[in-house]
Amino acid sequence: MVNAIIMPKLNQSEDDCIIVKWRVKPGDKVKKNEILFEIETEKAVLEVESFYDGTLLKIVVPEGVATPVNATVAWVGEPGEKVPDVAPPPPAAAAPIPAPVAPAATKTQTAAAAPVAAVAVTAPVPFPSAAAPAPARRQAVSPRARALARNSAVSTDSIRGTGPGGRVVEKDVRAYLDSKGYGQLRITPAAKALALREKVDILTVRGTGDSGRIMTGDIERSLRERPRALSKMRQIIAQRLTQSVVTAPHFFVTVPVDMTDLLKFRHVLKTRGAPFSVTDFVLESVALSLVEFPAMNSSTDGKTARWHSAVHLGMATSLEDGLVVPVIRNAQDLSLAELHAAVVALAGKARDGKLLPDEMTGSTFTVSNMGMLNIENFTAIINPGESGILAVSSTVQTPVVRDGRIVVREVMKITLSSDHRLIDGAVAARFVNAIKSKLEDINLWKSLT
Amino acid sequence: MPNYLSNRKPDFTPHKINCGSIMAYQFKGTLKDELAAKHLTKARAIDLLEDMLVIREFEEMIVKLRSGAYAPCAGYDYRGPTHVSIGQEAASVGGCYGIDAPDYITSTHRGHGDSIAKGCVAIRAMSNEELRARVPAFKGKDADLLEAALEDHIYKTAAELFGKEDGYCRGRGGGMHIADFTVGHLGANAIVGGGVPISTGAAMACRYLENDRVVCCFAGDGAYANGIVLESLNWAAMQQFTNALAKDKKFGIPIIFLILNNHYGMTHRTDDEVMGVSSMARRAAGFADNNMHAEVVNGMDVLAVREAVNRAADGCRKGEGPFLIEVNTYRYYGHSLSDPRNEYRTKEEEEAWKVVDPITTFSQQLLDAKVLSKKGLEEVIKRVQDRNARACSRAAKAADPDPADVIKYMYTDTSSVEVPAPHNQVKLVKALPEIKRVDGQLTYRDAIKEAMIQEMLRDNRVFFYGEDVADYGGAFKATKGLLEAFGRRRIFNSPISEAAICSTAVGAAMLGLRPVVELMYMDFALMAGDAISNQAAKWHYMSGARAEIALVIRASVGGGKGYGGQHSQTLESVFAHIPGLYVVYPSTPHDAKGMLKAAIRNNNPVLFVESQLLYGVKGPVSEDDYLIPLGVADVKRVGSDISLVAWGPAVLDALKAADQLMTDHKISAEVVDLRSLVPLDMETVLTSVRKTGKCVVASQAISIGSFTGEIASNIMREAFDDLDAPVIRVGAKDGIAPQALCLEQVFLPTADDIYKAALSIL
């Protein structure tokens, strides 16, 4: 009969042992209690004896390999007997080393995979440390005082502590309640329960019930008045636009654009099956003008100015609760039709929240069109890193003096915001007028369509 | 009239002290001789062999299990110790066959052999009814009963080693703490030497109960260097058990100290290395003028061991104990399987001992004496192998304990409700001492005395010992006059052996007595650390609740007397940390009486803490037989502004502080006397704290690791929202008690400390 020789577990805490020496070789006769091999444990070198008489048929585990206890290390039996075919156990591994991490790679992946980042105005910028002020030392409130305040549905924020070290203790809460006439406060049980659940300080709630009783509706109103955290997107908008206003000195230049002819022509094009929008015309005019005014297609950090050879047009697009700026790349190279296609595609993606991060980064100039919102004129805030932004208002029928006569024309005001660090008034004036003259030049559009 | 007065005059006459001689290897008998002399029957001779084989087979299984080589338990992974005694079977079997079946043993960490042998002897002596009661599940015929009971014995032994619910101790103890109180096995002990004082206490109980029983105490050569073992030898040999002090009850302690001299303690050599005697038997000469009848026997010869133990047991039954027998034997394996014997002994030594192997040599004798044929011998071996295989494979597959029961069996909820006859018959030697009551008031000291008297009158299983407690009445006179009334059988002076005082009480409790012992100063409890913490506290749990250790240790706390660092410690927190022990500390005479009576009737080991600062304090104490349950705190003063939680003398300080707070600041303080640390009545504390919102916890102990922290932490967890201030602890300065008056005055906590602590959070 073939018997397995097992790596013994001689020590309770031992998980694996090394055979340091085999005392017998395959083919040797072995007797019960004869020493087969020596093992090294964490305590000592020990001899392992055979439990069987027979012949050593096969050594499975050679010397020097750390082997788990209870693994088969050899076979003893009668000469010629077949030994079961088992693979030697995998050597006991050293403590597993954690796989190296590539922080950069991981970061990139996370960013790409996170749709939150995709709705950012542009690529998210780390918050300045001022956004997370050091926590103020917390007012000490004893657990009992805190519980009393909580159960009374009042906040401890304005309670003065008289306990040791200025701690608010139970009697301070009671004194505060008395001073606020808490005992006379009238509140319905349901309103009280809601206030307790939602942690509304009922001393701050105006009661609208009879004789000033606080009703559920009052608590609900108070809940709606509570500060809520801005969405991630709004926080990024807030941070970037504040940065722009603080660092880029803005000035504004407005011109009226007579759109009468272009709108007529647009109608003709539409009947021909080419549905261009006012936005398309504006963007095209801006792209053409930017090529003429390289300073307007530049950016500055306040020390250096950098001209961008390509025109990447940002197109401010409003969403339900925010704003994104998809970017039309190399607008200078696009035909009007291509531009139109790009606008439609990006606007659709923006609405569906499907914009990829690089479809929202790298613009060199931005256009914000609020024409469809029925406004006469507005100014826009420059997207950080650009030198200007064009605000496009609604087209309004306006009495205009033409050749000495008052006539009614379709007039659209455009206002350029410029970064005064780069752009002076004259350049800005020439630039808006360049746009204006393009929009009013019907021959230009005929040549482009 | 005093009980006895010593009157020993100086006598410096030159003379020679004779230490006598100790005989070795005198037994010359062979099996043939023994059969001829009718010292045993042929059947008995086969039993001796069979039981040695059972042990060997069992322990070889343990060795094989660690290598997956025991086929009946294939796939079973044994965890736990591997202290096998292979080679020593004649000592276990000879020892257990030398005493009678109802006699007692204690054993060691290498105790599979002793445990198996004791069970086999007991089972072989049982009537059919007793066997049926032992294996109620067996429904077969009478002829197979013995076999079934033997198999069940091996099953329960293996199940205990394997940590199974069916084990002798429900898998709570394991092989190193295996016990079967139903057959007189009072437990193996993993504390080297730990079983020796337990044996001594059990033997003391046999003497007390006059039950004709004997205790055989198995312990190794290594153990005979341990202080508690030497204390036990001295204890067992005390002359007061046999001289005039014993009056008409001169009877030596019926114990046989059987030294299993296998020549090694783990790996050190007791011969030539860590001891100064060439023969362990010489130990006896240091403790008794008669050398405890010591002798040395051949431990590889089961007949020699049996004969010597049998003779000693006879002597014990005649009141000639104690006896000491050194059994010269050998363990073939190392201390455990992780021990490479080649680092400390030679192969030649091992081979030489195997030549005199107890099983092969005795098998040969059976063949030579024609008690067994070769075939008959093979049948015995086969029977043993098959029985062990059946039992052990069943044990490996048996049910594990429920993990939800991890701390079940820590305490028993039983107590002595009724005293069974004849223990309710108490004879007084003389009239009881008078206890002076003035206006219904007693001192704390007299309250304790009254409790002792009432309980000793109620139950003669209650007896009392400690240092100087008898004639002198205790260092603090709490038991003055009890010796005269109850006699030296029930109250006696112990030697200065705190460990033995506490551990012998454990042994006596195992036999059903209810010892009360005194530690003169609580500081000395540290001398009895093992006795209190590993033995008294743990045996109920480790035995799977098969044993109840009903005993009381009265410990007296010093302090405030200029006695310095070793006589002034308040140590109840140390023992409250030991699971299995009750720890109580009454503060008033009324509580002291009621709680001591309750402690004596409780079936858990109780550490009853008293304070020397309180002994003289007076208070109302009813003469009635009333009990105060352990684990119930007491509101000593009702208040509403702050809770002062305290125990021991700190309660009195808290009451003073409460008065002061009222007088000075109109602050109403509630004082909660915890009374009992274990079991802990947190509810009363929490109710108070929920009311007041503020709490000071005070005790006389230093604060590091003090139980005051336990109370504070419980309050924080259970009543956090009710707290109006942090819980403050008051204790002694975190240092060592000084002697100088001016230092000790600032060292100990005072009422003013509690008062100031209260103000700091008000």
Ligand SMILES: Cc1ncc(C[n+]2csc(CCOP(=O)(O)OP(=O)(O)O)c2C)c(N)n1
């Ligand atoms: C108080 C205590 N100290 C040390 C140990 C560790 N230990 C376990 S067994 C042992 C040797 C005991 O020798 P001996 O009494 O001769 O018994 P043997 O092992 O030879 O049977 C030691 C030191 C222990 N369990 N208890």
Ligand SMILES: [Mg+2]
């Ligand atoms: Mg030893």
